[in-house]
Structure formats: C-alpha cells, structure tokens
Amino acid sequence: MPLLARTVNTPLAIEVRRGAVADLGPLLADRRISAGGDVAVVVGPGQGEKIVELCRPSLGSADVFTVTGGSLDSANELGDRLRRRNYDAVVGIGGGRTIDTAKYAATRYGMPMVTVATSLANDGIASPVASLTHEGGKGSYGVHIPIAVMVDLDFVENGPDRQTQAGIGDAVSNLSACADWELAHRVRDEPIDGLAVTLARTGAEALINHPGKICDDGFLTTLAEALILGGISMSICGSSRPASGGDHEISHAVDQLFPGTSSHGEQAGLGALFCTFLRGDLERFGQLARCLHRHGLATTPAELGLTDEQFVEAVQYAPGTRPDRYTILEHLAMPASETRGRLADYAGALRDHLG
Template sequence: MPLLARSVQTPLHIDVRRGAVADLGRILADGRISAGGDVAVVVGPGQGERIADMIRPSLGSADVYTTTGGTLDAALELAAKLRSRSYDAVVGIGGGKTIDAAKYAANRWGMPMVSVATSLANDGIASPVASLINDGIKGSYGVHIPYAVIVDLDFVENGPERVNRAGIGDVISNISALADWDLGREVRGEPVDGLAASLSRVGAEAILTMPGDMQDDAFVTVLAETLISSGLAMAVCGSSRPCSGGCHEIIHATDTLFPGTASHGELAGLGALFCTYLRGDERRFAQMSDCLVRHNLPRTPADVGLDISQFVEVVEFAPKTRPDRYTILEHLAMSPDEIRRKLTEYADAVADR
C-alpha cells in the first residue's frame, strides 16, 4: 500500500522558558539559521531595545532597526531598510505590531524570520499572517511562518499585564471560530481541515478551564504554547479559518468603525462570547463567560467603551470585513433591530453569570 502523508510548515525551533533570549545566538546557530549572527534585529518601543542590548554579545554582526509597526507603510519602510545588505535572517523582537512588521518585511525579500515575543497579546507570534493597517483599515497579509519562535517568560512577566491577558481572549475565541467553521461545512459544504482544527482546539480547551493566572509560570507557558499552536493551525490550513470566525469579523469591524476601542485579544473574547450566545450554546457560553470573568476580560460592549447603538453598527458591518467567510453572523443575517434585541437579551444573560 502507498504511504500517504503531507508536509507541514513549522518553525525549526520553539522555545518558551525563562532566560531564552540570552541563548538567541546559539539558537540561530543550532537551527542553521545564522552561524555568525549576521542578522537584522528589528525592535519596537518598550522592551525591544533592552533585549537588543542583551543579545549583542552573541550577535556581534547584527544590525538593529527600529520600527513603529502596525501599518503597511511602516512594514514597507522597514523592508526598504533591509535591502541595505544581505542578512541571514530577520529577528523581530517585541509585541505584535513589531513582529507583524518584521514578518511582512522579511517575507517581501524571502528572508527567514525569527519571532521573539515579549508579550502574549495574540496568536500573531507564530502565525503565517501579518496584521497591518492600510488606509485606515486593518488587513491580513499572508507571510511565511517564522523559522523560530522564542518566548522569554522573564520579559513577558515584566510587560503590561493587561496586554498579556488579552491573549487569553484570542485563544478562547478559537472555540467560536471552529464552531463557525463547522457551520460553514454544514451549510455550504466547506471542507474542514481536521489537523488544523485539532491544533486550534486543544490549547483553547486547556486555557478555558485551566486554573492559574498571569503570575503563574505554568499557566503562562500553556498560554504561550497555545498561541503558537494557533499559528501552526493557520499554517496547516493555509488560512486563518481555524482561529477566525464571526469573533474576528467583530474585531475588524470595531477597528474600522471605532479605532482604538480595545486590543485584538480583548475584542476577540467579547466577540466570541457574543457569537456563542447567538448560537444558543449555553454550555460553551457559561464556560467562556466564566473564563473571561476569571481573567478580568471584557464581556459586554460597555466594558470596551461602546454603547448599544455603536455595537449594533459593529455587528451589522462585521460580515463585510470578510466577505468570503461564513459565520453565525452571515447565517443569521440580522437586521439592526434584530441585533439590538439580541444585544439586550445578551446583556441579561451576561448579568446572570
């Protein structure tokens, strides 16, 4: 019988622990990414420059570039700078905006990219996607998955707790995204990739009920590994479908209509809880609501500073952000009045938790 298999793109090296950044030079050499440390190090505001100073002794040939990140223009500006000479790899150090800019810039010239995350705000640390704002609208740009992913728990611990907690919302939103994927299969015959779904689901289930918080190394390690697993799920699938459904349509709609409202992960948790309520899944709704409360994450529009009318506008606009996606929002196709009524019922359900 023939042996059937498929190749899956994964990072050459994944390291989640305290003190990992100090070993960056060795990691690059052992992974055959850069033997001599001839890399472009990209840092952003915050802890990035501090880390760059720490790794200089082992990466003496590195050049350090600073980026504001977050926008396509910033990523293109960084890409232009990377043409100054030949590099073995691009090492992005910092939060999501810095890493996304580094991923996009490296991908533009076909350079290997190494992700060194200093926060756990979302699953972009290991995904084959760069989320960048262009002309005021946040878009998702396909890039090569990072060749290595490093998370140093010392730097995560020293970062803003609210930023790191947001990653919990992004992780548990996978459960809502997978329910939307199943809905697409049932209604439209959309194929579901079982391996990608498994990678997305397992970590989300762990975080949903796991005790502990951001002061607990065991919990933070599982959160980091789960965010990485979400990135692998997208790489396996070839799209963000395993981790992005109606919950993320709500994120993109909020970012477009009311920019600066809340972080990606905070909105992901809120969007996932609302979409789960719309599905009528009481068990999942209770689990998600309890998890968000436990980690002090938003559950209602008011928690992120939006009134009912604004959130009605968000939910109505959300399907337009991903016209190719079929989620509970497309399935119900609610009018503004129906959305308003559902939101009133949703607020009561949340209050009862």
Template sequence: MPLLARTVTTPLAIDIRRGAVADLGKMLADRRISAGGDVAIVVGPGQGERVAELLRPSLDRADVFTVSGGSVEAALDLGEKIRAGSYDAVVGIGGGKTIDTAKYAATRYALPMVSVATSLAHDGIASPVAALDHDGGKGSYGVHIPIAVVVDLDFVVAGPRRQTRAGIGDALSNLSAVADWELANRFRQEPLDGLALTLARTSAEALLHHPGRIGRGAEDNTQDDFLRVLAEALVLGGLAMSVCGSSRPSSGGCHEISHAIDHLYPHTAAHGEQVGLGALFCTYLRVSRGLEDVGRFTQLSDALSRHGLPRVPTDLGLSVTQFAEAVLHAPGTRPDRYTILEHVGFTADEALATVKEYVDAVGD
C-alpha cells in the same frame, strides 16, 4: 505509491521559558539559521530595545533596526534597509506590531524570520499572517511562518498585564472560530481541515480549563505554567492557520465583530479584548439557536470573567446600540466567510434586540 501523509510547515524551534532570550545566538547556530550571527535585528519601542542590548555580546555582528507603527509603509522601508545588507535571517523582537512588520519585510525579500515575543497579546507570534495598517485601515497579509519562535517569560511578566489579558481573549476566541467553521461545513459544505481544527481547539481548551491567573502563584511557579499554556495556545493557533493555509481556525464571527469595531469606533480596545467579547456573543447566538451546548457559553463567560476580560459592550466603552451596529457591519468585513452572523442575518431591529438579550444573559 499514494501520498500517505502531508508535509506540514512548522518552526524549526519553539522555546518558551524564562531566560530563553539569552540562548538566542546559540539556537541560531545550532539550528543552522545563522552560524555567525549575521542577522538583522528588528526592535520596536519598549522591551524590544532592551532585548537587543542583551543580545549584543553574543550577536556582535548583527545590525539593529528600529521600527514603530506596524504599518505597510514601515514594513516596506524596513525591507529596503534589509535588502541593502547581507543577512542570514531577520529577528523580530517585541510585540505584535514589531513582529508583523519584521515578518512582512522578511517575506518580501525571501529571508527566514525568527519571532522573539516580549508579550503574549495575540497569535501573530507564530502565524503566517501580518496585520498591518495602511491608508484605508488595517489589512491582513500572507507571510512566511517564522522559522523559529522564542518567548521569554521574564519579559512577559515584566510587561503590561493588559497585553497578556488580550492574548487570553485571542486564544480563547479560537473556540468560537472553530465552531463557526463547523457551522459552515454543516450548512454550506465548506471543507474542514481536521488537523488545523484540532490544533486550534485543543490548545484553547487547555487555556479555558487552566486554573491559573495573571500575577497569581508566582511564588510556586503556577503563574509560569499558566503563561506557558497561554504561549503554546497562541503558537498552536498560528500553526493551525499555517496547516490549512487560511485564518479560518482562528477567525470567525468573533473577528468580524472586532474588525467592525475597528472600522466604526477606532482605538476602542485591544484586539484580544474585542475578539473575546465577540466570541462570547457568537457563542450565545449558536446556543440560542440550538447549534451549541449552553455549557460552552458558561465556560467561556466564566473564563473571560476570571481573567478580567470584557463580556458586555459597556466593558469596552461601547453602548448596546453601538455594539449592535458593529454586529450588523461585521459580515461585510469578511464577505467570503460564513459564520453564525451570516447564518442569522440580522435586521437592525433584530440585532439591537438580540444584543439586549445577550447582555441580560451574561448578567444572569
């Protein structure tokens, strides 16, 4: 009999709402992840520690490990500590660095990992990738997708708004990433994965057209609805990567530019802020060459502006010349990936002139 469908690996549970953390112990038991609560809870500085304290009454058999830094070294050290115990699962609580550290350590010792996000800064909360620092910079490592994902909106609302804005930029950048993927299919015959593409694009579209904003509408729950859509977009972006076994649906020229900024000008801005700007610039390039409709550029620019995200280099604290240098450096960060940046193939003078034209276009 022919194979008529494929098996897709997804989390057993996805819980996005206020108060979700309070039911974590019950979810672990109901989903048969850990009936007795014998789990390793991994927290970072900040809200993760607060969540761990809230969980102690219901998970009194759990051991708590504190990590910081989001590095390969920290993940390996955590793995050794987990290995010394006997746990049903690893529960990572906190922001992206903490969750990525827990994902890497859990994968190394073949333990299921539960992602409990206290912020919505990027799509790592549900992705099969861990972004960790190492001696030579930052690397992306393949890991198992979380067996369950919990997002408690109470903690998201209480956290820094800049982290949530960064998550918006990361989710919206999927629109540019899938456009680059389709470009690679058109000019290089790179295979497309329709399911992964659909997950990444439709979730980003929902966020693009949502009228809500951070901190607006708390009295009538419209803020919660917006944050739920954002969380779902980040989760689906992670699942899209899992479906196709690659970061392709969520990482195009937008991410290449961000990686270049990280290398040339470290600690410039949050990942989501950089990829949001990178996505708008790459969209401008496709539009200017007749490869994408100008309406997409307008929609994305308006959305970034509405949420207070960077649209021009000076919004990141970079000069036009510095951003042009990042554009030139960007293709070298992912030599195996074909995006609009590789398609254009800038010289130094062309990159600088195009960035200046782009800044003028955003200002129009």
C-alpha cells in the same frame, strides 16, 4: 499508491521560557539558522536598547534595526535596508507590531524569520499573516511562517496586563471560530481541515480550563502555546479560518465604526462570547464567560466601552468586513431589532452564569 501523509510547515524550534532573549545566539547556532550570529535584529522603540544589550554578547555580528512598527511603509522601508547585506535570518524581537513589520520585510526578500516575542497580545507571533496599517486603514498580508519562535516570559510578565488579556481573548476566540467553520461545513459544504481545527481548538481548550492567573508562569506558558498553535493552524490550512469567525468580524466592525475602543483581542473575546450564545451552546458559553471574567476581560458591551446600541450596530456591520466568510452571523442574518432582543437575552444568560 495512496497518499498516507502530508508535509506541514512548522517552526524548527519553539521555546517558551524566561531568559530566551539572552540565549538567542545559542539557539540560532544549535538549529543551524546562523552559526556566527550574522543576522538582522529588528526591535521596537520601547525596550529596544535593553533587548539589544541582552542579546549582543551572543550575536556579535548582528546588525540592529529599530523600527516604529505596525505600518506598511515601515515594513517596506525595513526591507529596503535589509537588502543591502546578506543575512542568515531576520530576528524580530518585541510585540506584535514589531514582529509583523519584520515578518513582512523578511518575506518580501525571501529571508528566514525568527520571532522572539516579549508580549502575548495576539497569535501573530507564529502566524503566516502580518497585520499592517496603511493609508486606507489596516490590512492583512500573507507572509512566511517564522522558522523559529521564542517567547521570553521575563518581558511578558513585566509588560502591561492589558496585552496579556488581549492575548487571552484572541486565543479563546478560536473556539468560536472553529465552531463557525464547522457550521459552514454543514450548511454550505465548505471544506474543513481537521488538523487545523484540532490545533486551534486544543490550545484554546487548554487555556480556558487552566486555573492559573496571568502572573503565573504555567498560565503564561499555556497562553503562549495556544497562540502559537493558532498561528500554526492557519499555516496548515492556508487561511485564517480556524482563528477568525464571527468573533473577529465583530472586532473588525468595532475597529471601523468605533476606532480606539479596545484591543483586538478583547474585542474578539467578547465577539466570541456573543457568537457562542447565538449558537445556543450554553455549556461553552458558561465556560468562556467565566474565563474572560476571571482574567478581567469584557463580557458586556459596557465593559468594552460601547453602548448596547453601538454593539448592535457593530454586529449588523460585521458580516460586511469579511464578505467571503460564513459564520453564525451570516447564518442567522438578524435584522437590528432581532439583534437587540438577542443582546437582551444574552445579558440575562450572562447574569445566570456569572451571578
């Protein structure tokens, strides 16, 4: 008998709204994740006390762990502390660093993980990947997808705009990543997962066409859903392919060559815009350029804090950051002189579309 369907791992619950942190206990009980709130709550040093104060009434049996997140050492240390007691689940509340630390520690000891995001800086809120720093730099580690995902718009709205802008760049870059995957499928016959592409692209399309601003609940909800769909798309296909192409290669290159330049998401957004231009898709290029510009993200190397020559150097270095990945950068294999010429053409096209 032919296989007519497949099983897909997704969170049991996804909620994007205001007041999510305060309603954490009822959600855990309703979804049979933890009837009595016997969970490990992991928070960061920033808003940790305020978060604990909000969720404590509904999580009386919880233990609270404050972490300085983002490093492999802190994730391992948290895991060692978690193993001293049996918990129904680990609840990571905060931004990307705190959530990635909790995801890694929970996976290490086979505990269910619940994400409660208070910022929307990247797609890590629902992805099967934890990005953690270590002595040699920064690494990506495979982890279990969260069993539930909540986004509290009260915290997102009150957080720095730059975090939300970074999330926009990360989400819309999925359009370029999927185009790179399709290119690899045509040129090298690389297997492609249509469901993963559909989810990643659908969320990004909704975001790029949304007329709202980063202070609007409707826009923030669309952004959260786009990031969540991007994370689930990676879980479906078992790799970061639908959310990481030449755009992310350029971002990784900037991080390695010129550390501290900007956020990952903003770098990925600019990388996606340049890669879209290289593919010759001027209609998509115009859409993406207007979206990034409208929300205050960089559309030129100078706006990101790089000279043109530094950006050219990053583009040349980019394929080496992911040797196994085939994108428009590997396809064109441009020497530095050609990259400079294409960057000049890119600047002209940008002026035509943005005025």
